[in-house]
Amino acid sequence: MIDVQRLAVLREVARCGSFNQAAAALRCTPSAVSQQIAALERGLGAPAVERSTRGVTLTEAGRLLVEAADAIAAELADTEQRIGKLTAERTALVVAAFASGGRRLLPGALGGFVADHPDVELTILEAEPEESLPAVREGRADLALAYHLDGPPPARPGDRSGLDWSPLGEDPLRVVLPRHHPVAAGYRLRPEPLHLAELADQRWILGCRKSAGQLARHAALAGVDLRISCTATDYEFAQSLVRAGVGIALIPEIGLTGHPDLVALPLAEPGPRRHLGVALSRRRRGPAARLAEELAARLAAEPEALAEEAEA
Secondary structure, three states: OOOHHHHHHHHHHHHHOOHHHHHHHHOOOHHHHHHHHHHHHHHHOOOOEEEEOOEEEEOHHHHHHHHHHHHHHHHHHHHHHHHHHHHHHOEEEEEEEOHHHHHHOHHHHHHHHHHHOOOEEEEEEEOOHHHHHHHHHOOOOOEEEEEEOOOOOOOOOOOOOOEEEEEEEEEEEEEEEEOOOHHHHHHHHOOOOEOHHHHOOOEEEEOOHHHHHHHHHHHHHHOOOOEEEEEOOOHHHHHHHHHOOOOEEEEEHHHOOOOOOEEEEOEOOOOOEEEEEEEEEOOOOOHHHHHHHHHHHHHHOHHHHHHHHHHO
């Protein structure tokens, strides 16, 4: 097979008429040019140039090779130009989202957005807030679907965070039990929010390490010690363990699978919850920033749509 790089060297030799001038144009040594041509000729099994004290001339085989090199160079230049136009016509939009929020909120917001903007080069990154918020600040993402737990939001008007934070609503954590669990049966008879003290003797499965800290704080306030059997990083995995009878789980509302063998019950207030929101950069301008704002507006309608869906 003919080496394209060696073909480019031969093309330069033909244009310059000597190894020395070709070497200067290619920013290498005449010896390196000579070695490339010699290797090309060995692979070809025929001489490509005739060497003399007056320089080099192409053989018939050499002329055919240079014609091929010219055609290849023209094709590559045309392809590069077309790719440049393609890139210029597309606006890249990078969206970072945490997994459960991405699963429940992004599809509804993105459905119409993608249809309205077919030329947008959309990239979705799965990332927790500790990764996604810095990504927006540093320009590695245009929008972050994120959350915060107790305390103030990650950005406030006029602060130095570089972010604008738009709240989307609260995501309360629910107690998930097997449908036939005695606590679930009691709730059906007396549908009032549960107190942690009622669940002190249960084994707990947590679908997120962050919820472990939240649960521990609420348990301390309630004066109970809880038995943690598993701290997972996946809410579906945690709920599958509940179905298997391993224990009960604490799961954010938007992380619920809705499995028919499980029930999700509320905790008495003030219960643990996540505060959902969208983060945009204050510094970014241009098409991507405008598209991110449009997508943020669509995301703002999703929690309400989910609530209406749940009521139906």
